[in-house]
Amino acid sequence: MEFKERVKALRKKRKLSQAQLADKIGVSAGTVGFWETGARMPSVKTQEALASFFNVSLDYLLCREDDSPYYLDPEIAEYAEFLRTNPEYRILFDTTRKVSKDDIDFVRQFLEKVVKDE
Numbered sequence: 798m799e800f801k802e803r804v805k806a807l808r809k810k811r812k813l814s815q816a817q818l819a820d821k822i823g824v825s826a827g828t829v830g831f832w833e834t835g836a837r838m839p840s841v842k843t844q845e846a847l848a849s850f851f852n853v854s855l856d857y858l859l860c861r862e863d864d865s866p867y868y869l870d871p872e873i874a875e876y877a878e879f880l881r882t883n884p885e886y887r888i889l890f891d892t893t894r895k896v897s898k899d900d901i902d903f904v905r906q907f908l909e910k911v912v913k914d915e
Contacts, residue, residue, distance in 0.1 A: 804829075
């Protein structure tokens, strides 16, 4: 897979048009079109913005690794970031893709209640 295909696949997985993606990262829709046809490559700064927006590594975005990103769903990615920055919660979860948003939310609410009741 090439960069142009990776960007297009990530965009479609998020159900975004080229114009919507462009708006999210501050470029023109035509620019996104150029990337997806392979006519141009974004700057390093824009590559980093794309990787961050899609919650993937730069290596994944640039096709230097083939493993799919851990969480493509932005809502799940938000919970994953919460777990990453709150290790006291992280220990409760098996770090597989089987962890759902509901699982994380349930444990988070439970722990917040326990801490509050202490």
